[in-house]
Amino acid sequence: DLTAMIAGIDPSLDIAMTTNGILLEEKAKSLKAAGLKRLNVSLDTLHSDRFKDLARRDALDRVLRGLTAARQAGFSPIKLNMVVMRGRNDDEILDFARLARGEGYEVRFIEFMPLDADGIWSMDSVVASREIIDAIDREFPLEPVPDQQPAPATRFRFRDGSQGGIGVIASVSDAFCKVCNRIRLTAEGHLRTCLFSIQEHDVKALLRGGASDDEIRDFVAAAVWQKEEGHKIGQADFVRPAKTMSQIGG
Known part of the structure; x- marks a missing residue:
């Protein structure tokens, strides 16, 4: 319903969704029909036992079926987001590269x-993006995607022309803060100007309080000027930050 409401405002809007994929098998077709343009699926492992440990549910098969349903519904390309953690799933980097190609x-x-x-985060648990790209490049030679627009991910394609692609988000080892143009609106109606903000800007209070469009615009602009x-x-x-990624959303 939300997707259709947003698309109804302007059908040309680039509406994207990031999801854990568990309900995709049932929802992919209706989401596509409602106007969803792009789909990102969070998937940190391809092993069932590890998935159960990381996601706290035994649902890897449902996610994989959901990905198939999303392709059948016409979503392309589908992005998979894998958070790489040393000692927990970094041994699957090449498996995900093979999945991209396949x-x-x-x-x-x-x-x-x-x-x-x-x-449990520590600097020792971070696998740097350069290490990830080097590991893939040794097995499946890569080349940068030309003419990339400013974005969190640095993108690569397979040099042999295979389908699929690779991207790395080097938010720790090579932060892109100086060119970051992202803000988030949380499910609670608060603006966050950085994932790691320790304060939020309450837009919902303005909306519920009857603020005018100009007042809301000025409030958002002022928040952006305070971006870290x-x-x-x-x-x-x-x-x-006090909030975890799942609590921030946006």
């Missing part, structure tokens, strides 16, 4: 960030 997915390898619910210069991960004055 099924045409664009796999985004994301450096592990201190936003996990278990609080950087997240400071690895620095002595880094402050870990």
Whole structure:
């Protein structure tokens, strides 16, 4: 319903969704019909036992069936987001590269960030994007995608022309804060100008309070002007946000 509401405002909007994929098998066709343009699926492992440990549910088969349903519904390309954690799933990097080549997915390898619910993050658990690309390139030679627009992911394609693609989000080892143009609106109606913000800007209060469009526009603009210069991960004055990634959403 939400997708259709947004698409109804302007059908040309580039509406995308990031999902755990568990309900995709049932929902993919209706989401496509409602106007969803792009689909990102969070998937950190291809092993059932490891999936159960990481996702706290035994649902890997459902996610894989959901990916098939999404392809059949016409979503292309489908992006897979894999958070790489040293000692937990970094042995699957090549497996995901093979999946990209075999099924045409664009796999985004994301450096592990201190936003996990278990609080186990440390710099030692981060697999740097350069290490990821080097590992894939040795097995499946890569080349940069030309003319990339500013975005969190640095993208590569397979040099032999195979389908699929690879991207890395180097949010820890090579932060892109100075060119970041992203803000998030949380499910609670708050603006976050950085994933690692320690404060949020309450847009919902303005909406519920009857603020005019101009007042809301000025409020958002003022929040953007306060956007942090950087997240400071690895620095002595880094402050870990109180909210985890699953709580932030957006």
